[in-house]
Amino acid sequence: MxxxxxxxxxxxxxxxxxxxxxxxxxxxxxxxxxxxNSPSWKDLSDVQKMKIDMGLKQLKEGKGISAKKVTDSLQKKYGIKA
The missing domain is CATH 1.20.5 (Single alpha-helices involved in coiled-coils or other helix-helix interfaces)
Incomplete structure:
Protein backbone atom coordinates (compact mmCIF):
# COMPACT_ATOMS: atom_id res chain seq x y z
CA MET A 1 0.00 0.00 0.00
CA ASN A 37 11.78 11.79 19.91
CA SER A 38 12.77 9.24 22.55
CA PRO A 39 16.35 8.06 22.68
CA SER A 40 17.04 4.71 21.11
CA TRP A 41 19.54 2.07 22.21
CA LYS A 42 22.21 3.62 19.98
CA ASP A 43 21.76 6.99 21.73
CA LEU A 44 22.48 5.58 25.19
CA SER A 45 25.90 5.85 26.79
CA ASP A 46 27.98 2.75 27.44
CA VAL A 47 27.26 3.10 31.17
CA GLN A 48 23.50 3.24 30.55
CA LYS A 49 23.67 0.18 28.31
CA MET A 50 25.74 -1.67 30.92
CA LYS A 51 23.21 -0.87 33.67
CA ILE A 52 20.30 -2.06 31.52
CA ASP A 53 22.16 -5.28 30.70
CA MET A 54 22.96 -5.77 34.39
CA GLY A 55 19.29 -5.30 35.32
CA LEU A 56 18.17 -7.81 32.69
CA LYS A 57 20.75 -10.30 33.95
CA GLN A 58 19.53 -9.85 37.52
CA LEU A 59 15.94 -10.46 36.41
CA LYS A 60 16.98 -13.67 34.67
CA GLU A 61 18.70 -14.76 37.90
CA GLY A 62 15.46 -14.22 39.82
CA LYS A 63 16.73 -11.18 41.69
CA GLY A 64 13.83 -8.94 40.61
CA ILE A 65 10.89 -7.83 42.72
CA SER A 66 7.40 -8.38 41.36
CA ALA A 67 5.25 -5.36 40.56
CA LYS A 68 2.71 -6.62 43.11
CA LYS A 69 5.30 -6.61 45.91
CA VAL A 70 6.43 -3.10 44.95
CA THR A 71 2.90 -1.70 44.82
CA ASP A 72 1.98 -3.43 48.10
CA SER A 73 5.07 -1.94 49.72
CA LEU A 74 4.29 1.57 48.42
CA GLN A 75 0.72 1.30 49.59
CA LYS A 76 1.76 0.14 53.05
CA LYS A 77 4.57 2.67 53.50
CA TYR A 78 3.13 5.76 51.77
CA GLY A 79 -0.57 5.02 51.26
CA ILE A 80 -0.06 5.06 47.48
CA LYS A 81 -2.57 2.95 45.59
CA ALA A 82 -1.60 1.68 42.16
Whole structure:
Protein backbone atom coordinates (compact mmCIF):
# COMPACT_ATOMS: atom_id res chain seq x y z
CA MET A 1 0.00 0.00 0.00
CA UNK A 2 1.38 3.41 -0.92
CA UNK A 3 1.63 6.34 1.48
CA UNK A 4 -1.10 8.12 -0.46
CA UNK A 5 -3.42 5.10 -0.05
CA UNK A 6 -2.62 4.84 3.66
CA UNK A 7 -3.34 8.52 4.17
CA UNK A 8 -6.65 8.20 2.31
CA UNK A 9 -7.63 5.17 4.39
CA UNK A 10 -6.77 6.94 7.64
CA UNK A 11 -8.82 10.00 6.66
CA UNK A 12 -11.83 7.80 5.78
CA UNK A 13 -11.65 6.07 9.16
CA UNK A 14 -11.28 9.40 10.93
CA UNK A 15 -14.30 10.86 9.12
CA UNK A 16 -16.60 8.05 10.23
CA UNK A 17 -15.24 7.73 13.79
CA UNK A 18 -17.21 8.84 16.84
CA UNK A 19 -15.80 11.22 19.45
CA UNK A 20 -14.46 8.48 21.71
CA UNK A 21 -12.67 6.74 18.86
CA UNK A 22 -11.15 10.03 17.66
CA UNK A 23 -9.83 10.72 21.16
CA UNK A 24 -8.32 7.21 21.31
CA UNK A 25 -6.76 7.60 17.87
CA UNK A 26 -5.32 10.95 18.90
CA UNK A 27 -3.83 9.43 22.06
CA UNK A 28 -2.14 6.73 19.96
CA UNK A 29 -0.89 9.36 17.52
CA UNK A 30 0.63 11.43 20.36
CA UNK A 31 2.26 8.35 21.90
CA UNK A 32 3.85 7.36 18.59
CA UNK A 33 4.98 10.93 17.94
CA UNK A 34 6.65 11.11 21.34
CA UNK A 35 8.43 7.80 20.76
CA UNK A 36 10.09 9.24 17.67
CA ASN A 37 11.78 11.79 19.91
CA SER A 38 12.77 9.24 22.55
CA PRO A 39 16.35 8.06 22.68
CA SER A 40 17.04 4.71 21.11
CA TRP A 41 19.54 2.07 22.21
CA LYS A 42 22.21 3.62 19.98
CA ASP A 43 21.76 6.99 21.73
CA LEU A 44 22.48 5.58 25.19
CA SER A 45 25.90 5.85 26.79
CA ASP A 46 27.98 2.75 27.44
CA VAL A 47 27.26 3.10 31.17
CA GLN A 48 23.50 3.24 30.55
CA LYS A 49 23.67 0.18 28.31
CA MET A 50 25.74 -1.67 30.92
CA LYS A 51 23.21 -0.87 33.67
CA ILE A 52 20.30 -2.06 31.52
CA ASP A 53 22.16 -5.28 30.70
CA MET A 54 22.96 -5.77 34.39
CA GLY A 55 19.29 -5.30 35.32
CA LEU A 56 18.17 -7.81 32.69
CA LYS A 57 20.75 -10.30 33.95
CA GLN A 58 19.53 -9.85 37.52
CA LEU A 59 15.94 -10.46 36.41
CA LYS A 60 16.98 -13.67 34.67
CA GLU A 61 18.70 -14.76 37.90
CA GLY A 62 15.46 -14.22 39.82
CA LYS A 63 16.73 -11.18 41.69
CA GLY A 64 13.83 -8.94 40.61
CA ILE A 65 10.89 -7.83 42.72
CA SER A 66 7.40 -8.38 41.36
CA ALA A 67 5.25 -5.36 40.56
CA LYS A 68 2.71 -6.62 43.11
CA LYS A 69 5.30 -6.61 45.91
CA VAL A 70 6.43 -3.10 44.95
CA THR A 71 2.90 -1.70 44.82
CA ASP A 72 1.98 -3.43 48.10
CA SER A 73 5.07 -1.94 49.72
CA LEU A 74 4.29 1.57 48.42
CA GLN A 75 0.72 1.30 49.59
CA LYS A 76 1.76 0.14 53.05
CA LYS A 77 4.57 2.67 53.50
CA TYR A 78 3.13 5.76 51.77
CA GLY A 79 -0.57 5.02 51.26
CA ILE A 80 -0.06 5.06 47.48
CA LYS A 81 -2.57 2.95 45.59
CA ALA A 82 -1.60 1.68 42.16
Missing amino acids: SIKQMKSELLKELDKADESTIKSMYDVFKMVSQQK
